Amino acid sequence: MADPQHTRDRILDAAENLFFHEGITTTGVDRVAARAGVAIVTLYKHFGSKDNLLREVLTRRLHAWTRHWDDAVAAAPCPQERLVAIFDAVETFRASSGPTQWCCFLATASERPTPGDGISDPVFELIHQDTQLVTERLAELAREARCQDPATVAATLLLLYNGVLASLLRGAPSDPITRARVTARLLIGSCTDGGAPPTTTAGSG
Amino acid sequence: MADPQHTRDRILDAAENLFFHEGITTTGVDRVAARAGVAIVTLYKHFGSKDNLLREVLTRRLHAWTRHWDDAVAAAPCPQERLVAIFDAVETFRASSGPTQWCCFLATASERPTPGDGISDPVFELIHQDTQLVTERLAELAREARCQDPATVAATLLLLYNGVLASLLRGAPSDPITRARVTARLLIGSCTDGGAPPTTTAGSG
């Protein structure tokens, strides 16, 4: 036994599952420890506090999400499809990370009191970091796809992306990822010079 | 003094503001009472429990939202715009209900552990009720607007609607309501008989 990294990962896994399945405040540290199969003391030796644990969960998740998105973009056949690849990434990410029902960053933001005035909350920093990552990257991909107005396209795709995340929480519409893909292609097709957009968008489901 | 209805409303206002600004679990009953300017005992005389208070807050909010949406639909000049009116309703609803940052139903769902098995949670019933209301109504409006595939149009509008709510929480994109309106019109124009939409035909997923 005694592999610190393995223990650490198990705790992070348990926290991620519980926090974003049952709520962060609702989930006690004891339940996280129990789920991970470790003692509470071990959890505190590794992370120091619940808030710190949450921070590390979000950090890990941000990295994992970025990796999934990178892969999806790399796998896309053309610049237009690279823009849509964000929805493929949501799909594979969800498939890989188990039954986490929805976006950890939005869930955290909704549960947490907004930090007042000049106070900087490291957790909110992470949420903002996630938002900025998605925003900037979409704009960059939109430029590469030669959209007439990359900023607008990026904003609309971000809207669709947020819609997918919230829909997965709400349970409706039933297949938001497919809907987002179809809508995104329609949008991209209507605003790029190059192309007669494909008339059939059966897609790479 | 001594107007029970007024007291009741004040408590509901305070609860709505605090619950969906700082989180439900995070907000204590004492803070709600203090914000409403009433004693904790009065709060319990009126609502019996925190969970019951939350239920009534959500109920009132669902009714208010429905009314706003009704008005927006009634004010729209044509069937196509009646479909888009949901986004006008979000705008006026937000303007009227103060700085509540985001959809109370989604926030509640994200904070609350999913009820297991056959257990029925009245709060989750309300959330589901909200989802169903929006879904059915959008489908009905889509039929009235003579969309080729009303169900698909409704699903996409629901996706955009969810996107608006999540975007308002996240703070990006900056003006999600306008973005949603533009996207919705593009979508509706591309699938109704009447208009001369862009050449793309949205595949039926």
Next chain:
DNA sequence: GTTTCATTGTAACGAACGTTATACTAGTTC
């Protein structure tokens, strides 16, 4: 074989929270 390291079990502290009981005040109604 002692030291070191990762981990465990138990117990407890202090704070916050949901909730209730008791006793009290002020206005309304008859």
Next chain:
DNA sequence: GAACTAGTATAACGTTCGTTACAATGAAAC
């Protein structure tokens, strides 16, 4: 003025939660 109503103030109970202290176990390192 008695009865009723709406609300207040204070205190407390039981629970849960985040966190820490203490003593102990077992495996690897030298």
